[in-house]
Amino acid sequence: NGKINIAIDGPAGAGKSTVARMVAKALSYVYVDTGAMYRAVTWYMIKQGIKPEQVDLVLEKAKELNIELVPEETGQRVFLNGQDVTHEIRSIEVNGLVSRYAKIEGLRKMLVQMQRQMALRKGVVMDGRDIGTTVLPQAEVKIFMTATVKERALRRFKEMKDAEGITLEQLEHDIAERDRQDEQREISPLRRADDAIVLDTTRLTIDEVVDRIVSYCTIHM
Ligand code: C5P
DSSP states (O other), X not given: OOOOEEEEEOSTTSSHHHHHHHHHHHHTOEEEEHHHHHHHHHHHHHHHTOOTTOHHHHHHHHTTOOEEEEEETTEEEEEETTEEOTTGGGSHHHHHHHHHHTTOHHHHHHHHHHHHHHHTTXXXXXXXXXXXXXXXXXXXXXXXXXXXXXXXXXXXXXXXXXXXXXXXXXXXHHHHHHHHHHHHOSSSOSOOOTTOEEEEOTTOOHHHHHHHHHHHHHHTO
């Protein structure tokens, strides 16, 4: 059907989800936010009082979970066993713990399998950490989006209108810590695929980034 798959990876706060959503819209493709899946599991485990160290329990409970990503105009809604958790999964608590659950091999296997299923028919823009390396190594287009930690923290800071009492320094620290955990884990760490294009967005606007990716994709269609 002439459709391709597009993998967008990179560290926290590089603007992947905003950009991936806009690229999907421009191409009439489906946007899949894989971070939302790790976040949904994390939110559930916190609620159940299950710690990331309790690996067997995490895996047992994760089997009971039905995660749905439902596209909508402004992005996607996330449902967990029928409950809308779109906003809940963005909490500071989930931010702080998600990378610890995301290290669990069995959990990654489960979610990766679901993600591959979603991309079978192509026409998918998927963002995450391991899409180009592990989930969709055959993706026709792979982008690795980066920006300095300072810039990423600043973007997050501006995004958080109510700021929730958090300082820019705290955000910088949190982002750097999540990067460190994602880069240093054993199972599919955050890493640029050999055939991915690096896009440093520090000095680019969102529209500039989207334009570059869309024109690059058009060449590969
Ligand atoms: O993309 P987002 O920041 O929402 O992802 C939250 C966390 O989920 C990441 O920091 C990472 O620990 C985990 N994640 C992952 N693999 C992916 C997507 C997200 O390990 N493909």
